[in-house]
Amino acid sequence: MSAGTEGLLAGGVHGPGHLRALTATVLDTLETAARARGGPLPAGGPEAVARRTRALCGPVLPEEGVGAEAALTDLVRAVAEGAADPADPACVAHLHCPPLAVAVAAELAGAALNPSMDSWDQAPAAGVIEELTTAALARLIHPAALAPDALITSGGTESNCVALLLARERAAAGPHDGPLRVVTGANAHHSVHRAAWMLGLPAPATVPCHDGRIDPAALDRTLAGLGGGPVLVVATAGTTDEGRIDPLPEIARIVGRYGAELHVDAAYGGPLLFSERLAPRLAGLEHAVSVTFDLHKLGWQPVAAGVLAVADTALLAPLSLRTDYLNADDDTEAGLPDLLGRSIRTTRRPDALKIAATFRALGRRGLSELVEHCVSTAEEFGRAVDARPALRRRPGEIGISTVLFRPVVADALEPEAGDAVVAEVRRALLMDGRAVLGRAVAEDGDGRHRLWLKATLLHPVAASADLLPLLDLVTETAERAAAEEGRGGDGSGRGGGGGGDTGAPVTERLSP
Ligand SMILES: *Cc1c(COP(=O)(O)O)cnc(C)c1O
Numbered sequence: 001m002s003a004g005t006e007g008l009l010a011g012g013v014h015g016p017g018h019l020r021a022l023t024a025t026v027l028d029t030l031e032t033a034a035r036a037r038g039g040p041l042p043a044g045g046p047e048a049v050a051r052r053t054r055a056l057c058g059p060v061l062p063e064e065g066v067g068a069e070a071a072l073t074d075l076v077r078a079v080a081e082g083a084a085d086p087a088d089p090a091c092v093a094h095l096h097c098p099p100l101a102v103a104v105a106a107e108l109a110g111a112a113l114n115p116s117m118d119s120w121d122q123a124p125a126a127g128v129i130e131e132l133t134t135a136a137l138a139r140l141i142h143p144a145a146l147a148p149d150a151l152i153t154s155g156g157t158e159s160n161c162v163a164l165l166l167a168r169e170r171a172a173a174g175p176h177d178g179p180l181r182v183v184t185g186a187n188a189h190h191s192v193h194r195a196a197w198m199l200g201l202p203a204p205a206t207v208p209c210h211d212g213r214i215d216p217a218a219l220d221r222t223l224a225g226l227g228g229g230p231v232l233v234v235a236t237a238g239t240t241d242e243g244r245i246d247p248l249p250e251i252a253r254i255v256g257r258y259g260a261e262l263h264v265d266a267a268y269g270g271p272l273l274f275s276e277r278l279a280p281r282l283a284g285l286e287h288a289v290s291v292t293f294d295l296h297k298l299g300w301q302p303v304a305a306g307v308l309a310v311a312d313t314a315l316l317a318p319l320s321l322r323t324d325y326l327n328a329d330d331d332t333e334a335g336l337p338d339l340l341g342r343s344i345r346t347t348r349r350p351d352a353l354k355i356a357a358t359f360r361a362l363g364r365r366g367l368s369e370l371v372e373h374c375v376s377t378a379e380e381f382g383r384a385v386d387a388r389p390a391l392r393r394r395p396g397e398i399g400i401s402t403v404l405f406r407p408v409v410a411d412a413l414e415p416e417a418g419d420a421v422v423a424e425v426r427r428a429l430l431m432d433g434r435a436v437l438g439r440a441v442a443e444d445g446d447g448r449h450r451l452w453l454k455a456t457l458l459h460p461v462a463a464s465a466d467l468l469p470l471l472d473l474v475t476e477t478a479e480r481a482a483a484e485e486g487r488g489g490d491g492s493g494r495g496g497g498g499g500g501d502t503g504a505p506v507t508e509r510l511s512p
Helices: 014-037 046-058 068-081 101-113 124-141 156-173 188-200 216-226 248-257 271-275 314-320 329-333 352-384 413-431 463-484
Strands: 149-153 181-185 206-209 231-236 261-268 290-294 306-308 392-394 402-407 440-445 449-455
Touching: 014 068, 014 101, 046 068, 068 101, 068 216, 101 352, 101 440, 124 149, 124 231, 124 271, 124 290, 124 306, 149 156, 149 216, 149 314, 149 352, 156 188, 156 231, 156 261, 156 314, 156 440, 181 188, 188 306, 206 231, 216 248, 231 248, 261 352, 271 290, 306 314, 352 392, 352 402, 352 463, 392 463, 402 413, 402 463, 413 440, 413 463, 449 463
Parallel strands: 181 206, 181 231, 231 261, 261 290
Antiparallel strands: 149 306, 290 306, 392 402, 402 449, 440 449
């Protein structure tokens, strides 16, 4: 081996030794960079971050390489100093979780060995670990089914797409005429619509929602209006905007009455099943023919860790496929397991490994505690919002671990200007690098839709006290933004900006 290629590989007997030195560099750099960032995301907004990242990275494909140590130091520093880090309690915009150390460590092993999950001769043991993991997930999701099964996917988007694909194939083989019709709530994830589009299905019929959940009477009317033909109803257990769970038992009854099928998108809410106390919120899930379930949300896995569970393994038959180089008939007859029918992908990461390591490390009880922590922290955070006169929570229940709220100064303005203040608060905090809050349009107590700030609490350790500074930040920033809006500002300013604010604080309240 030439000097330049010494220590090149991660696998084999010597690989771990090479990796140990590089891993130390990576870990040291991660730590230093997190300190340097000093917050949930870098300050300065997209242009400043892009400028700094480009400067730290240097040319990405130089003629002569700089060597692994230097490349890792530069790039890890760039990505970490410029990260939106969900391990910071003020990083709560999305279903974007802080990953568990055990899962990340398992990823390192998976990456070093690089099994590909499309044939036995690339993944002899990894295939078994995937089988054990999917069996455990299948039993968790469909405990009463005789032969439940589950696939590992790249996330909820792929799971929903495969669920619609399987339903389309069942419809084509079934007694009804016409293409599969998909019926979903106005609260459904966009991936349901995109899947129908990709699969050449008619655009889904959208059922109106009340309080963020499918209105069962409206679903009944929609199904009655479709006449005959094969129908898949897609309900959501944990909506992306509000964490709301559709009324699954009522939906299942209606679906049954029309001879339709039910798919439940539980990308967010699925892990409530780990908790005996919270699992009853998913009652009705057992009627679903298929279930989308993500572990890179309330499951603390690094991306990607998606699951599609089906009530019966025979439902996966449409995915089976033969290709000589991966699963020739004579190889399968000779006993080599056929993995190709376990995905729509070919080359595939061993994502089951980190899931299995996490499950085994924490057990169901440990996972339950983390899920319950997020749910109870959201409830406490909601009470903290309620206790602040300057803020107002969206009326109604908290959806899983998502809290929607807005500054009351926004309510005093015309509806559009009020929403602009909410949007401006979020952007001002992002630009300053002080908080990563989400945004959601949701129904208010008066039935109108308004823009809200969204806190999606997935931190399995942070307490509600760690989140209180966020409420101060929102209140202060909103006062400045509302004053600007009231002065006829265009709402695109920086709302007075960050700590180095030069203007005197605007204290005049725009009271109703
Ligand atoms: C996040 C989400 C999805 C999409 O999942 P990805 O893992 O991002 O592909 C689908 N449905 C719901 C309800 C979600 O919250």
